Amino acid sequence: xxxxxxxxxxxxxxxxxxxxxxxxxxxxxxxxxxxxxxxxxxxxxxxxxxxxxxxxxxxxxxxxxxxxxxxxxxxxxxxxxxxxxxxxxxxxxxxxxxxxxxxxxxxxxxxxxxxxxxxxxxxxxxxxxxxxxxxxxxxxxxxxxxxxxxxxxxxxxxxxxxxxxxxxxxxxxxxxxxxxxxxxxxxxxxxxxxxxxxxxxxxxxxxxxxxxxxxxxxxxxxxxxxxxxxxxxxxxxxxxxxxxxxxxxxxxxxxxxxxxxxxxxxxxxxxxxxxxxxxxxxxxxxxxxxxxxxxxxxxxxxxxxxxxxxxxxxxxxxxxxxxxxxxxxxxxxxxxxxxxxxxxxxx
Numbered sequence: 001x002x003x004x005x006x007x008x009x010x011x012x013x014x015x016x017x018x019x020x021x022x023x024x025x026x027x028x029x030x031x032x033x034x035x036x037x038x039x040x041x042x043x044x045x046x047x048x049x050x051x052x053x054x055x056x057x058x059x060x061x062x063x064x065x066x067x068x069x070x071x072x073x074x075x076x077x078x079x080x081x082x083x084x085x086x087x088x089x090x091x092x093x094x095x096x097x098x099x100x101x102x103x104x105x106x107x108x109x110x111x112x113x114x115x116x117x118x119x120x121x122x123x124x125x126x127x128x129x130x131x132x133x134x135x136x137x138x139x140x141x142x143x144x145x146x147x148x149x150x151x152x153x154x155x156x157x158x159x160x161x162x163x164x165x166x167x168x169x170x171x172x173x174x175x176x177x178x179x180x181x182x183x184x185x186x187x188x189x190x191x192x193x194x195x196x197x198x199x200x201x202x203x204x205x206x207x208x209x210x211x212x213x214x215x216x217x218x219x220x221x222x223x224x225x226x227x228x229x230x231x232x233x234x235x236x237x238x239x240x241x242x243x244x245x246x247x248x249x250x251x252x253x254x255x256x257x258x259x260x261x262x263x264x265x266x267x268x269x270x271x272x273x274x275x276x277x278x279x280x281x282x283x284x285x286x287x288x289x290x291x292x293x294x295x296x297x298x299x300x301x302x303x304x305x306x307x308x309x310x311x312x313x314x315x316x317x318x319x320x321x322x323x324x325x326x327x328x329x330x331x332x333x334x335x336x337x338x339x340x341x342x343x344x345x346x347x
Contacts, residue, residue, distance in 0.1 A: 079200050088219060090301075091294055118192060119139070228246075
């Protein structure tokens with residue numbers, strides 16, 4: 001098996017990580033733990049923290065225990081997986097393309113997943129979230145293969161700029177096809193809009209179990225190219241001079257990002273801003289080492305998503321604001337603050 005993680009001549013970080021990174025990561029984990037507890041306890045029906053912990057540890061058949069176990073635990077697990085997947089995918093895509101405003105949808109993954117869901121509803125009559133996951137993931141993979149096929153033609157292969165252009169063109173084309181179907185099929189549109197808004201509401205344990213294997217595979221792939229991303233940040237010529245196999249790093253990294261994004265979008269719908277904003281926050285705390293950037297992204301992504309989802313539940317009870325809307329409302333000020341405090345550069 002070819003090693004894509006560390007080019008032979010690349011400088012290696014010290015074995016012992018700086019204390020500052022460890023402290024920041026510990027703080028991020030505390031925030032994530034608080035976000036999980038709030039997600040389990042707070043909503044249109046607020047449950048005391050003691051009752052929440054008792055339901056988790058001892059079960060029971062009270063109304064509060066049933067709400068926690070049957071509704072909020074699966075929703076929280078899906079939020080953890082989707083947030084981590086989008087955070088990791090965003091960090092990898094910014095590293096692969098050296099584009100600070102790249103997000104997981106740059107390869108057409110989000111629109112591909114949407115097309116898969118449209119096909120599932122209109123062509124096969126699928127009406128369940130668990131059914132959407134497989135079609136959405138298949139659509140995401142097909143879109144990514146199409147983007148790579150277009151970008152790889154001609155001299156130089158799939159360079160960052162060609163990937164971005166091919167991704168934009170493919171996304172626009174798929175979006176137009178989706179719109180064509182949806183505007184001519186009211187029944188499909190009625191079902192599709194509930195998925196497309198981007199939400200954790202109604203996600204069951206079946207969706208969580210479908211999502212976790214994809215998260216595991218995608219995480220392994222992106223972690224494998226972490227050192228390769230450090231080399232790519234120096235430029236393709238320098239990376240090749242250090243012995244990095246840039247084409248292989250990009251292929252493996254893009255595959256990992258596709259698996260993560262495709263499964264996350266298929267399970268929860270398009271969730272805005274997590275994949276764009278979280279890597280910038282991770283980079284501000286971790287520096288330029290992609291091993292640490294990925295670690296922070298995997299923690300900050302679900303923290304942001306769960307906090308946004310919880311906030312959306314309590315703003316206008318008993319109605320909910322979808323998580324996809326709340327992440328944009330919460331994430332925009334965070335990203336603006338980061339931009340004002342530091343110069344945003346390519347990964």
